[in-house]
């Protein structure tokens with residue numbers, strides 16, 4: 243007897259141009275992410291994998307599934323976990339962290355820290371950037387009277403990325419970018435050879451789901467430092483500028499905004515001054 247192949251084990255057919263267009267539009271409207279023709283196979287592979295899991299027979303019926311009702315919203319959230327690029331590292335782009343160190347030291351010297359510092363990692367993925375901000379700030383504030391006065395928020399659209407962030411557990415390879423003194427101060431070895439962020443540092447950090455397309459409705463404000471690196475590259479230019487305008491509004495006077503180098507060109511904001519540094523793309527908000 244011929245073996246019976248389940249349809250789910252067979253490769254899914256190529257997307258039609260209309261289907262590809264519908265998915266492109268949906269993704270861009272909801273997440274800002276632009277899926278170019280070059281990334282069609284990435285989209286198709288990831289959609290197919292998820293469709294097999296949920297038993298959706300074709301792209302059109304899966305599209306209907308993710309766009310209808312509360313169950314669709316849950317499925318959309320799972321799909322986002324699969325389609326977003328969550329690559330990240332501790333102290334990614336070291337020049338940005340050198341700039342942060344200098345900025346924080348200057349604020350301390352000026353005595354301009356009358357309240358706890360608030361820092362924000364926008365598009366935090368699995369938390370490495372958020373904890374890097376926390377370590378960098380803890381280092382500067384250690385030993386001065388203001389020791390301890392800071393909090394860091396990491397936000398992302400992906401719930402699975404946020405779950406990893408909240409766990410604060412990383413493999414040894416991940417820690418290679420962390421200098422030994424910091425590794426010893428801020429990580430605890432676990433029996434399974436991984437490392438966990440120490441509770442004192444973890445207590446300074448919180449994570450929340452936030453879609454950057456919805457910044458207008460978010461309660462975030464009063465930030466001293468905002469890092470938004472390696473997120474805007476997936477968006478159209480006009481959208482990058484719109485998001486940056488919103489982030490600028492979340493900064494306190496004198497606050498620092500750090501963006502991935504080359505992620506925006508020619509953007510200006512009436513309240514922001516560019517930081518003179520040819521290795522980092524950063525701005526400070528004018529003081530009152």
Ligand SMILES: C[S@@+](CC[C@H](N)C(=O)[O-])C[C@H]1O[C@@H](n2cnc3c(N)ncnc32)[C@H](O)[C@@H]1O
Pocket residue numbers: 272273274275326327328329330331334364365366367368371397398399400403452453454455470471472473
């Ligand atoms: C490549 S990672 C960058 C991580 C980190 N900022 C860094 O520079 O290493 C991009 C992150 O942005 C998140 N992301 C994508 N679209 C988003 C959106 N519309 N709102 C919030 N986060 C988003 C992804 O889930 C992913 O975790």
